[in-house]
Amino acid sequence: MLKALENALEKRREEDRLRMLRDELPPVDFSSNDYLGLGAEEVNLSADRSSASSSRSITGNYPRLRTLETFLAERFQGDEATFFQSGFEANQALFSMLSDLGVTVLFDEYIHASIRSSLFRSRGKAWSFKHNDLTDLRMKLERSEGECVVVTEGLFSMHGDSPDLEAISALKSEFDFALIVDEAHSNGFFGEHGIGTSESQDVIADVDVRIQTFGKAFGIQGAAIVQKRESRSAVRREKTSIKEALANFSRPFIYTTAPSPLLTELCFHGLRRWDQAQEQRELLGENIQHYLMRAKDYAEASMNRGQVQFYSVGGNRATLQCSQAFSERGYDLKAILSPTVPEGQEGLRICLHAFNSKAEIDAIFDIFDYIRTN
Secondary structure (H helix, E strand, O other): OOHHHHHHHHHHHHOOOOOOOOOOOOOEEOOOOOOOOHHHOOOOOOOOOOOOOOEOOOOOOOHHHHHHHHHHHHHOOOOEEEEEOOHHHHHHHHHHHHHHOOOEEEEEOOOOHHHHHHHHOOOOOEEEEOOOOHHHHHHHHHHOOOOEEEEEEOOOOOOOOOOOHHHHHHHHHOOOOEEEEEOOOOOOOOOOOOOOHHHHOOOHHHOOEEEEEOOOOOOOOOEEEEEOOOOOOOOOOOOOOHHHHHHHHOHHHHOOEOOOHHHHHHHHHHHHHHHOOHHHHHHHHHHHHHHHHHHOOOOOEOOOOOOEEEEEOOOHHHHHHHHHHHHHOOEEOEEEOOOOOOOOOOEEEEEOOOOOOHHHHHHHHHHHHHHHOO
16 A cells, blocks of 8 residues: 555565564463463453543543542552553643653653653653663763652563662652653562552652553453652652643543443453462462572573563564574464564563463473584
């Protein structure tokens, strides 16, 4: 249809990074974000209507949605919460608004694409700092002007490591900034209440805003922007309501049809179900420990404390070949290619689940041994 599209696709083919939608997946799942296996359970829900029919500023701010947001604020230990249909939409709504309003955003260089894209399409100032590097973050804070926010992830989705949130929070005593943490991959497993790394590192009171995403370990869909307006490290209580600001200045919030009543009920159901999933959380913890026991003899394998691991290969073509070798043996491991990760750092993302067996985890390393010797 358009020559520009065909040229772009051809370039992707030549660089061995063309994305393909697969109709069938290998049976052994080490790729999905359904870490506890809750997303595969059958759900039978009903609602008064199937659609909110309009944006929230028109008729979409229905009572059950408001009740859900009150519940989410309490459940995730915040003062208020705003619910969205996905984590991508929540990040677009929040960060495009901050950028449009001229707030300086300092973000970890490995931050999720949904945050990057919203920042670079707006007119505000946005600078990256080196991954989990507090020295570089301090340098950027010293140079920043005007109001500033620092954003990082509770668990980085590609390599599976976490920031030192306590150390980042400590910088708030020297620099005036708000701290935002995207807990997409850490909530549902990290912390006693599944709030994420902010909870497991005991810094909930220091994090001003969290993005709590439900389409991964919680096994449902949607996300909430949760604000805690009284920060332990702040000089005074924050008066600004992010929820009110979103309703006034966030184009993705204002011009999008509100979450459907069916999705609202699914969120209630999924969070109640998570409360009964202690066995799955324990099984996942055991599988992580088993993986770490096996990975210690492999220099290419990560040793993260969470469910997302990484095996370094290097090069798009070699990584794709490695992923294909697993697929041929019935194992689904996602190839992570540049530019999603820096060139030379390509490899396989290994997502551990409660439903994976110890034998399946052992087989990962058996296949790696085969690939290395053939």
